Amino acid sequence: MRKNRNNRPPEVGARGLLRLRCPCCGKEFGTYxxxxxxxxxxxxxxxxxxxxxxxxxxxxxxxCGMHAKGQTNIEELEITIPCKCGNPITLHWDKDKRRYIE
Ligand SMILES: [Zn+2]
Ligand SMILES: [Zn+2]
Structure with missing residues (x-):
C-alpha cells in the first residue's frame, strides 16, 4: 500500500517577526x-x-547592522519600521518583488 504523504495543507496564518497595524484603533506594534x-x-x-x-x-x-526579515499587514507605498536599536527604517513597496524593501 502506498501512503500519500504529499498532501499536507499549506501553512496558514503567520509567524516570525511581525509588524502589525490594528484596523480598529490604528496602533502599530511589533511582535514575534x-x-x-x-x-x-x-x-x-x-x-x-x-x-x-x-x-x-x-x-x-x-x-546596528541587523538584518531583519518579517511580515506586515500594513498596505502602503511606504512604511516605517523601527529597528530593535530604535533606528526608524523607511521601506518602499516593490510591486515587482511583491515585498517591502529599502
Ligand atoms: Zn487596536
Ligand atoms: Zn538597528
Whole structure:
C-alpha cells in the first residue's frame, strides 16, 4: 500500500517577526510569533486577522547592522519600521518583488 504523504495543507496564518497595524484603533506594534497563528489580539480588544497572508519586508539597519526579515499587514507605498536599536527604517513597496524593501 502506498501512503500519500504529499498532501499536507499549506501553512496558514503567520509567524516570525511581525509588524502589525490594528484596523480598529490604528496602533502599530511589533511582535514575534514562534508558531503560526491565524489571528492576534490588540491591546484595544480588537482581533487582527493573519489569515489572509501578509506582505514580506526585509531591511538591513544602517545603525546596528541587523538584518531583519518579517511580515506586515500594513498596505502602503511606504512604511516605517523601527529597528530593535530604535533606528526608524523607511521601506518602499516593490510591486515587482511583491515585498517591502529599502
Ligand atoms: Zn487596536
Ligand atoms: Zn538597528
Amino acid at each position: 510569533l514562534h508558531v503560526s497563528q491565524m489571528s492576534i489580539g490588540c491591546r484595544c480588544g480588537a482581533t487582527i486577522s493573519l489569515e489572509r497572508g501578509l506582505a514580506h519586508y526585509e531591511f538591513k539597519c544602517g545603525c
